[in-house]
Amino acid sequence: MKPAPIRKSPRQARSQATVEAILTAAARILTREGFEALTTNRVATVAGVSVGSLYQYFPNKEALVRALCERHTHGVRDRIRQRFQEAWARPVDEVARTVIEGMVEVRRHEPRLHQELLRLAPAVGGLEELHAVEQEVEALLAGFIASRPGEFGPGDPERRAFLVCHAVQACVHGAVLERPAWLKEDGFLEELVSLVTRYLRG
């Protein structure tokens, strides 16, 4: 059970390669042509496979897109988790810097794919997965805030984590799309870090 083919599990190496090719082709189409171009026939063609093969592993288009969503979402989650762990015990500004760097990295990697998947998610039941990841990150940050009661000001840690997560994510997202040049200078990152630390420290 690799990507989430409800219909049939690929057993031989050959078929696993097929599934892989299909998913890759779908991703390529999304990033190169946008989601209006994502037809099952086109995916099959780009993957170098026939439509029939596609429908052997994905019961319908929705399942294919959902699989793509999950794969991408999980990748993001794992990277953020890791960044958090590696900085957990350090000073606040370093934690902020590390995690924000992780988010920039995540966003800069295939921004168009990310964008198009966000548009597709609601039509495909991919929002729950995404919200779950967001909430995991928020919970992580809330735990971090709660674990340093002296250092941070008062206020519900959950709510504060919510604000910080959404703020940072939006700023990074916006910068990737609208001000890519800013991401190359360090000043932007530092400005975001100070936004977070000033708020948390009060």
Place this chain on the structure above:
Amino acid sequence: MKPAPIRKSPRQARSQATVEAILTAAARILTREGFEALTTNRVATVAGVSVGSLYQYFPNKEALVRALCERHTHGVRDRIRQRFQEAWARPVDEVARTVIEGMVEVRRHEPRLHQELLRLAPAVGGLEELHAVEQEVEALLAGFIASRPGEFGPGDPERRAFLVCHAVQACVHGAVLERPAWLKEDGFLEELVSLVTRYLRG
């Protein structure tokens, strides 16, 4: 030239009502059923009009959606503009509170329509309009920051305005969709205000 019908301008009151009905029906479908349900035939039916009439004022579906985008975007812009003006000379935290209240108001008004239009915009050339509004708001805020050099810390006003705008917008957006209960208590708004003021004052 009321909503942007490239094809023909409605001259009689009757036809203006038709255009109005079409736009309203489209909005209703978007908020009630989502954008996959937005077919031109359905819009016409819901509007109590025939498809032919629809195509008399909108050259194609894209134009219809674009008109809807513009109408909505301009509404948002006007409200934010107004909020800004009415608070311009007051203390920072009051300005922040006023403008943020405006954004909450804007988002709470037809959140689903807003959401679906955001998904449609890229496919319809509606992003430029939207970015233009965002940039106007950013410029407004940048001007505000630049006009009080002593009160705020250093740093490029444009960049700081960018961060504040995106942060606030995302937090409000997220709250509307994921934590609607928080919007009813005052604490959330105050928390957002302090996020902004702490950052700006340094």
Place this chain on the structure above:
DNA sequence: CAAAAATGCGAGCCTTTGCTCAGGTTCTCA
């Protein structure tokens, strides 16, 4: 009150697209 202009109608054409199915090829395993 015509004639002309503006508006409205909706059956149906035509393209697109998700998906099936009947039949072939490759692989596994006893």
Place this chain on the structure above:
DNA sequence: TGAGAACCTGAGCAAAGGCTCGCATTTTTG
């Protein structure tokens, strides 16, 4: 090695949806 399982193929079906076109109705104009 041969039989059965796994895998692949792609022409084409059926549904959906954007849009047209010939004609009817209403409003304006002279």
